[in-house]
Amino acid sequence: MNLCDNVSILITSTPPGEAPLWVRQTWVGLSLPLAQTCSHAHTHHTFGVLTRPRTRVGQWFARMFRRTARGSGYLVEAQAAIHLLADVDPVAANWWREHAPHLMQPGQYFLFQVGVAQLAPRRTRPPSPPDLLADITLVSGLVRGRRSGWRPNNDFGLKHLGHTMFNDAHIEFLDCQEVQPGQSARAELWFLAPDLQAGRLRPGFEFTVHDGSPIVVAHGVVISVLRQELLASN
Known part of the structure; x- marks a missing residue:
């Protein structure tokens, strides 16, 4: 077919x-x-x-x-x-x-x-420059990999009224089109609401990736902050 x-x-x-x-x-x-x-x-x-x-x-x-x-x-x-x-x-x-x-x-x-x-x-690569470069590692227990064009929920430590506030982002992997469970890859990220991260991020910042549920499906580490207004001042 x-x-x-x-x-x-x-x-x-x-x-x-x-x-x-x-x-x-x-x-x-x-x-x-x-x-x-x-x-x-x-x-x-x-x-x-x-x-x-x-x-x-x-x-x-x-x-x-x-x-x-x-x-x-x-x-x-x-x-x-x-x-x-x-x-x-x-x-x-x-x-x-x-x-x-x-x-x-x-x-x-x-x-x-x-x-x-x-x-x-399915989502295609956004036309604007990416916000972040990050290293993303999928949890080894997943039953499938993730492809470029992925748009998961991400926990960057934001809170609202004491509850976790997710910040969705479009993800494009750089060295491959698909990452398998347990594997790592560099990726570019575009936030759907980048203003939420203004002045918060720096290289080495750790975050978790979710797929519509509280279950963590990947761990991320910021390599480089590409949108200047998102970079922490100190």
């Missing part, structure tokens, strides 16, 4: 299905790569993840006798989606592995319906 390049979907509300509600709720907020040849929604025959016929013959008969549901939405490779979920909620990802192990095989897909997902083109 010639997949739709550089396009993903954002899950905006809890999808329907046979999985428990708490499992389905963990999809909300995740960005998942499309596994289809174009970016518009398609209509497909669908089976329940728990009640689907186990054989291709059974699935064929179900389609013939109209025992399937039909839904319009976006196809996502199930194995890749569960791997992405594992970084945010390992317990929910394990539910899928234990109760629907067939989804971990190649050629299995989730259909996220139009009402619960929207197109979210």
Whole structure:
């Protein structure tokens, strides 16, 4: 399949299905790569993840006798989606592995319906100069690497009313396109709200990287502050 390049979907509300509600709720907020040849929604025959016929013959008969549901939405490779979920909620990802192990095989897909997902083109390198040069090390226990164009939440020690205040940033790796768990790479960072870091940063400043949850997925160390107004005065 010639997949739709550089396009993903954002899950905006809890999808329907046979999985428990708490499992389905963990999809909300995740960005998942499309596994289809174009970016518009398609209509497909669908089976329940728990009640689907186990054989291709059974699935064929179900389609013939109209025992399937039909839904319009976006196809996502199930194995890749569960791997992405594992970084945010390992317990929910394990539910899928234990109760629907067939989804971990190649050629299995989730259909996220139009009402619960929207197109979210993957980010490209910003046109402005970067704010920081940093060394980023991914946590070794992750189930997948991270690619350039990553836009995670970052903890630079900011607080608001006693709570951690994250500062999102666009990240581009310099020496490779993808960094694997346990590996380090130099990266350029563009803050979405750079004014929050005014006068705070210096070489050697340490921060943590998060992916939509409190779980730390990487550790960072500032190599150079490239935007002058962010540099600490002493």
